[in-house]
Amino acid sequence: MVHHQNKAIREGDNPDLTAERVTGTFDTHSMAAQIYNSEAHARRRREITEIIAKRPELHDTKPFPFMTREEKILESSRKLTLITKHMNEIIEPNNSNEMFHLNNEVLGIEGHPMALHGIMFIPALTAQASEEQQKKWLTRAINREIVGTYAQTELGHGTNLQNLETTATYDVATQEFVLHTPTITGLKWWPGNLGKSSNYAVVVALMFIKGKNYGPHTFMVPLRDEKTHQPLKGITIGDIGPKIAYNVTDNGFLGFDHYRIPRTNLLMRHTRVEPDGTYVKPPHAKINYSAMVHVRSHMITGQAIMLSYALTIATRYSSVRRQGQIDTTQPEVKVLEYQTQQHRLFPYIARAYAFVFAGAETVKLYERVLEEVATGNVSLMADLHALTSGLKSVVSHYTAQGIEQARMACGGHGYSQASYMSEIFGVAVGGCTYEGENMVMLLQLARYLVKSASLVKTGQSSKLGPLVAYLGAKSDSTSLIDRTPTTGFAEYVKTFQHIARRQTLKAADKFFGLMEKGEKRPIAWNKSSVELNRASRLHTRLYIVEAFVRRVEEVADPRLKEVLTDLLHLHVNYELLDMSTYALEDGFVSSSQLDYVRDQLYFYLAKIRPNAVSLVDSWEFSDQELRSVLGRRDGHVYENLFAWAKASPLNKTDVLPSVDKYLKPLMESARASKL
Numbered sequence: 001m002v003h004h005q006n007k008a009i010r011e012g013d014n015p016d017l018t019a020e021r022v023t024g025t026f027d028t029h030s031m032a033a034q035i036y037n038s039e040a041h042a043r044r045r046r047e048i049t050e051i052i053a054k055r056p057e058l059h060d061t062k063p064f065p066f067m068t069r070e071e072k073i074l075e076s077s078r079k080l081t082l083i084t085k086h087m088n089e090i091i092e093p094n095n096s097n098e099m100f101h102l103n104n105e106v107l108g109i110e111g112h113p114m115a116l117h118g119i120m121f122i123p124a125l126t127a128q129a130s131e132e133q134q135k136k137w138l139t140r141a142i143n144r145e146i147v148g149t150y151a152q153t154e155l156g157h158g159t160n161l162q163n164l165e166t167t168a169t170y171d172v173a174t175q176e177f178v179l180h181t182p183t184i185t186g187l188k189w190w191p192g193n194l195g196k197s198s199n200y201a202v203v204v205a206l207m208f209i210k211g212k213n214y215g216p217h218t219f220m221v222p223l224r225d226e227k228t229h230q231p232l233k234g235i236t237i238g239d240i241g242p243k244i245a246y247n248v249t250d251n252g253f254l255g256f257d258h259y260r261i262p263r264t265n266l267l268m269r270h271t272r273v274e275p276d277g278t279y280v281k282p283p284h285a286k287i288n289y290s291a292m293v294h295v296r297s298h299m300i301t302g303q304a305i306m307l308s309y310a311l312t313i314a315t316r317y318s319s320v321r322r323q324g325q326i327d328t329t330q331p332e333v334k335v336l337e338y339q340t341q342q343h344r345l346f347p348y349i350a351r352a353y354a355f356v357f358a359g360a361e362t363v364k365l366y367e368r369v370l371e372e373v374a375t376g377n378v379s380l381m382a383d384l385h386a387l388t389s390g391l392k393s394v395v396s397h398y399t400a401q402g403i404e405q406a407r408m409a410c411g412g413h414g415y416s417q418a419s420y421m422s423e424i425f426g427v428a429v430g431g432c433t434y435e436g437e438n439m440v441m442l443l444q445l446a447r448y449l450v451k452s453a454s455l456v457k458t459g460q461s462s463k464l465g466p467l468v469a470y471l472g473a474k475s476d477s478t479s480l481i482d483r484t485p486t487t488g489f490a491e492y493v494k495t496f497q498h499i500a501r502r503q504t505l506k507a508a509d510k511f512f513g514l515m516e517k518g519e520k521r522p523i524a525w526n527k528s529s530v531e532l533n534r535a536s537r538l539h540t541r542l543y544i545v546e547a548f549v550r551r552v553e554e555v556a557d558p559r560l561k562e563v564l565t566d567l568l569h570l571h572v573n574y575e576l577l578d579m580s581t582y583a584l585e586d587g588f589v590s591s592s593q594l595d596y597v598r599d600q601l602y603f604y605l606a607k608i609r610p611n612a613v614s615l616v617d618s619w620e621f622s623d624q625e626l627r628s629v630l631g632r633r634d635g636h637v638y639e640n641l642f643a644w645a646k647a648s649p650l651n652k653t654d655v656l657p658s659v660d661k662y663l664k665p666l667m668e669s670a671r672a673s674k675l
């Protein structure tokens with residue numbers, strides 16, 4: 001067997017796809033180590049994939065699109081039970097990265113009965129429960145003796161947490177909190193796995209002590225009997241019905257009727273209520289929002305992975321799909337040869353890499369903040385909140401757009417559920433809403449930016465944090481892109497900094513100006529909010545570019561460095577063109593400079609072309625994980641599309657009951673009336 005740089009090559013594959021892999025200039029295992037941020041993790045992913053490949057009981061019994069929701073939940077529970085039983089044979093104990101991969105392979109992205117247990121319930125208990133409480137609940141949760149979720153959002157309120165309606169009123173006499181849902185709109189609504197699976201939840205409720213509202217607090221609440229799984233008395237609970245996607249997760253509703261829990265079920269790591277009702281406040285007012293920050297920090301990587309699923313499917317398929325000619329004297333080309341197809345896919349391949357690099361930095365910062373907060377140091381919480389608010393919004397927005405572009409790049413077959421594109425899109429686009437609606441979270445970042453702008457305007461730039469230090473720097477008068485003989489990334493970064501700084505200062509000026517004219521602060525804020533959110537997006541996109549630059553600078557392997565540098569070139573040119581209005585409006589970049597940027601973009605589309613398949617193969621998704629007929633590693637698309645269609649439940653019989661019952665009589669009566 002010939003040794004190839006692209007490790008996805010196998011004998012018997014579609015030769016069109018093999019031809020693409022042979023042109024790859026770098027080792028895909030080494031690139032996987034960049035993507036997954038360590039050689040060891042990339043290797044472990046492959047090992048886990050191999051273990052699963054050898055265990056048919058962990059495979060899907062039929063394609064997900066052919067199952068009903070009930071069947072999917074049953075199938076997912078079956079596999080969840082198996083992986084729980086055999087967890088220690090497959091992954092390292094308590095390794096959340098390995099667990100994430102195991103879940104994606106075996107259970108898939110549509111969710112499962114313990115999705116929220118791992119991503120929010122355990123993190124909430126870890127960060128917010130006292131040691132004593134952790135002894136009582138956390139070990140049981142980790143052992144899966146109990147199943148939990150995070151119940152915050154209500155029918156009437158998701159964004160505005162101060163106006164939640166669920167109350168937890170302290171009863172000094174019994175030392176209990178009384179949980180109550182006063183109205184329909186106060187029903188908890190949306191929490192994942194609340195509907196049918198969980199028997200506990202970390203519930204967010206407004207805490208009242210002696211008539212005073214202390215705002216949202218988190219409580220550990222038993223919901224269902226541990227033996228019978230029946231709802232406990234005082235609890236109304238159920239599933240909210242099918243959603244756009246993510247339907248294996250039973251998002252639920254929950255109401256309380258004067259439901260009592262002990263005082264000690266308030267999560268008390270940072271906040272306390274003494275038996276007599278004395279309130280001990282936390283070191284930071286938002287410390288109990290940590291489970292949200294946990295998801296926001298990790299979902300950047302999750303989104304990058306879902307974008308790459310779609311790009312892997314579309315890029316592989318574009319290498320085996322032949323349609324039309326470029327040179328009419330030549331045979332039909334692979335659709336990947338079209339510049340429009342490359343322009344549709346390659347900038348998103350670059351974005352997916354940019355997002356995963358930014359995601360790794362975010363998780364690192366999150367872990368640092370988590371450690372510091374545990375020792376009482378809350379100084380970085382605001383920075384982390386601002387960064388994750390911006391990143392979750394920008395990354396989920398472009399991920400959804402990229403997946404939709406990838407779907408359209410697959411033509412008609414992209415519209416078939418055999419592509420799995422609609423599910424990937426549906427799951428990913430949820431990220432624009434959950435963990436804070438994107439506009440709302442951009443406005444959270446904007447608060448931080450406006451404070452920073454105010455420091456700049458009052459001559460206190462030295463106080464700016466590292467993420468916003470550029471706001472205090474002076475711009476060159478014009479961009480130096482194409483004005484220096486060796487235009488490099490530094491000129492692009494300075495241009496993005498200029499654009500983000502100008503928009504931030506302009507939006508802040510608008511806001512401050514309105515207040516100077518007498519507008520009340522919240523009115524001035526609302527009237528400036530579109531401009532403020534533009535600033536947040538530009539700031540975040542600058543951060544993503546910088547994270548990409550930092551990573552490329554670190555890479556030692558020259559072959560990897562070269563292709564990642566190509567991708568970075570593509571990224572900065574594409575991004576600049578995409579935000580060119582901002583660059584042009586104050587003349588910082590001229591139209592002739594933009595022509596250069598455009599030429600560079602086309603140059604790098606062509607340069608990346610031979611590496612396109614290797615760049616998506618490097619994410620090392622198995623066929624089981626991708627669940628897409630179009631995205632198959634071996635490229636044998638057509639025969640498998642036919643097999644997939646034949647397996648459709650509708651094809652079990654030649655004549656459907658609907659035909660017997662309605663269409664046949666209809667046609668017969670139409671024929672009869674003609675006689």
Ligand SMILES: CCCCCCCCCCCCCCCCCCC/C=C/C(=O)SCCNC(=O)CCNC(=O)[C@H](O)C(C)(C)COP(=O)(O)OP(=O)(O)OC[C@H]1O[C@@H](n2cnc3c(N)ncnc32)[C@H](O)[C@@H]1OP(=O)(O)O
Pocket residue numbers: 096097100118119150152153158159160161162192286289290292293295298299301302303381382385433434435436437440444447448
């Ligand atoms: C397990 C690990 C695996 C590792 C492997 C890696 C792989 C990748 C993992 C992939 C993960 C994919 C996950 C997909 C799973 C899908 C599951 C979906 C689950 C969804 C769950 C939910 O949606 S839970 C509900 C979420 N809800 C929200 O987000 C609500 C949004 N609203 C808010 O957050 C708040 O209301 C608010 C922030 C908008 C306002 O809060 P509040 O009203 O209290 O604010 P104030 O106006 O009083 O104060 C503002 C002030 O507070 C500061 N602040 C706010 N939040 C924070 C914070 N968290 N930290 C620090 N500071 C904060 C804010 O900055 C303001 O400060 P000022 O100084 O006043 O400006």
Ligand SMILES: Cc1cc2nc3c(=O)[nH]c(=O)nc-3n(C[C@H](O)[C@H](O)[C@H](O)COP(=O)(O)OP(=O)(O)OC[C@H]3O[C@@H](n4cnc5c(N)ncnc54)[C@H](O)[C@@H]3O)c2cc1C
Pocket residue numbers: 116150151152153156157158159160189190191192246251430433434435436437438439440443
């Ligand atoms: C797939 C999925 C899973 C979820 N899982 C959970 C879970 O496990 N647990 C849980 O508790 N919740 C969960 N949620 C709920 C989710 O967190 C909320 O839906 C989300 O925070 C948005 O809140 P909302 O629905 O109240 O939107 P709204 O706030 O009603 O948003 C509607 C519109 O109003 C705008 N808007 C609202 N407030 C402002 C403002 N202040 N300024 C400007 N514009 C504003 C928004 O931008 C948006 O355009 C989930 C949601 C989804 C879709």
